[in-house]
Amino acid sequence: MMMSMVMYMLGVFFIFYKFHEKLVLKMLGNLMFLMSFIMLFNFGYNKDWSMVYYWMGFDSFSFTLVLLSFWILGLMFFVSKVNQQFFYGFILLFLMLSLMISFSSMNYFIFYLFFEISLVPIFILILGWGYQSERLNAALYLMFYCLFGSLPLLIVIFLFFNIFGTLHYELISWSLLDNNFIYYFMMFGFLVKLPMFFFHSWLP
Numbered sequence: 001m002m003m004s005m006v007m008y009m010l011g012v013f014f015i016f017y018k019f020h021e022k023l024v025l026k027m028l029g030n031l032m033f034l035m036s037f038i039m040l041f042n043f044g045y046n047k048d049w050s051m052v053y054y055w056m057g058f059d060s061f062s063f064t065l066v067l068l069s070f071w072i073l074g075l076m077f078f079v080s081k082v083n084q085q086f087f088y089g090f091i092l093l094f095l096m097l098s099l100m101i102s103f104s105s106m107n108y109f110i111f112y113l114f115f116e117i118s119l120v121p122i123f124i125l126i127l128g129w130g131y132q133s134e135r136l137n138a139a140l141y142l143m144f145y146c147l148f149g150s151l152p153l154l155i156v157i158f159l160f161f162n163i164f165g166t167l168h169y170e171l172i173s174w175s176l177l178d179n180n181f182i183y184y185f186m187m188f189g190f191l192v193k194l195p196m197f198f199f200h201s202w203l204p
Helices: 002-016 021-042 060-078 085-104 108-117 119-129 135-149 151-164 169-173 180-191
Strands: 050-053 056-058
Touching: 056 060, 056 085, 060 085, 085 108, 085 119, 108 119, 108 151, 119 135, 135 151, 151 169, 151 180
Parallel strands: none
Antiparallel strands: 050 056
């Protein structure tokens, strides 16, 4: 349902943008907030998993992250006063789609793939609409830092597939791994996303 609504927003964006670009961006912002409230009232917190497809689903954590993504990107549509608004709106919708697939995926590799794909629109946003003259260096630092920093997580994903023969969340979560080294590798793949002083030199 949520996926079809995101595709609907993409269709609205491409069909009606040429008539009134500012109105379309505001309408997309309203749709973002509407979708977040639809999710809020239709999600059952008493369920561990709400299946969407055989490889997609929500739990309370992923639901919260998708809801937060809708709110933040909705605000970005509202306050957008930038040049080339058509391309800007398309990048935001592409970012929303990649984040939504990443957070609702029940497969480790699909999660990793779309989580890294979300770096592409972020790279374009920094490069195209950054205010500082060092935005090219900042975008390159961000891209390579996050890509190489998440390689330990990719190694763990391949290790999971080699051990269990599957990358499905539920099937792996029922298995016990008494190896702290694996969890340290997985944590490093996520800690690299945190803006830590002395490490993220691309930050302003």
